Amino acid sequence: MSEENKAETVRDTASGKVHEDKGQRAGGVRDVRASKKIKSPNKSGGRGFLWAVLAIIAIAAMVVALLAWQGSQKDSIEGKMPQQDVNFTAKVDGSAVELASPNLKDGAPTVEIFEDFSCPHCAELNEADQGDVRQALNDGRLKVRYNLLTFMDRKGPDASTREAGAAMAVAKTGNAKAFWNLHDYLMEEQATVVNQWGNEELGKAASAYDLDGSVVDSIKNSEAEKLGEEVGKANGDELTKRIQTVSSPVVFVDGKQYQIKAGPDGKPKSWVSDVVK
Template identity: 35%
Template sequence: MSSTVKSPNQKSNGFLWAVIAVVVIAAVVIGYIIISGQSKSKVEFEGQVEPVAMSQQIDDEAFKLTAEDSAKTDDKTPKVEIYEDFLCPHCAELAVADKDQLKDAIEAGDMDVAIRTMSFMDRGNEDGQSHHILAAVYAVGESGDAELYWNYRQYLLEHQQDIYQQWGDEELADLAEQMGAGDDVVSNIRDGKFTDEARQFGKDNEDRLRATDDGVSSPRIFVDGEEIQLSSDWVEKVRR
């Protein structure tokens, strides 16, 4: 009987294939991790979209909110203007404080509200985050979906600290999608379709305040053309 002694340097096909298999598996795993990391959204909307009984439209550089039943309002209904910026901390505080009262007053026809959003917190950077948020909100407002607008605006203000310098068009689109926005609204946000309109929208509202004694700042509230003092119960003081 004879036997063959292999050289220590002689290559083994079995070993080579084993190495190739390990490399391929590692590449697949790494690729999966990378793709999963890229596709995973920062947005995890786990709340409920709150139903509303109001109408919403964009008019005169404002998001106008009125009672769904127009018969509830008349010439004596207070006309309220709210100036805000989505990156303004005090605007976020106000949105939390007056959320329920403001919604109730609008739905009851006790006030018509014009929300005049600005982007001055970007300090002149027209590609800043506040501009991108306003463009996203503008896309939502263009749809005329009052329920989506109300919930979207409220979420962005209430979660301002989590969103600040973290979210871009992708995340803003993801939030709208998770809130039930139509495909066209979601794609308009993701593509930044209303960037130019939003830029002019914010500038026009800033110009309105620039002509006042206190200049551009937020939040500021005007009732029938007269500015009021801010307080957590301002809605109850103003509604009829």
């Protein structure tokens, strides 16, 4: 080492500085640049990435919750109620619910059906004739009067009375779609409704249709049961006058009793083809 270089080193050592050669300085610059490219997750860019991940998780959670809610709706009473459209009107006439098309054809027969929501044979008849009755009503070829009975309540007001009351409360609104679908479901799911449903469940079923909340409330709080008791007694008395007993199902066509026929399985057959010409 030359004397000049030695002197330079002594001066640098004394001042606390250490020189690096040019290669070392260049390498240092490269290291600094490289370090600037890798940012800590705690910096602003990292926070943005974190928020994006959280947003995706939140959206996924919302989708899962929505699907779960939709599933629960399908499983609820309201979600299970049928929604068949009808082309006829409904009104309460005395103790009967009368269904007829606004364009009822001349000479169309009037059919009276005496039935009890707890009667298994009534449910079987409904299963057999429901589609035919709906079609004939929509076409204006038939008028139907449902006379609801409650004699199956052997020990006082029970399922038959509750269901008759709910059906009458709905019919009084004039909402034919609501009455038709509720009536059909109560017959179709008779075992479940009779054995497991109370007024609360009947109210939920009615709420599946476009009805005023007061109607639904009257079913849930048992007020509609009074209607069931009234029509059950009135229709029972009327049937006794006609055939000297109360049983169901009983069908009258233009005032004359129709003999319900049985199919090969012993269950009632649809009567519509015999009546509607």
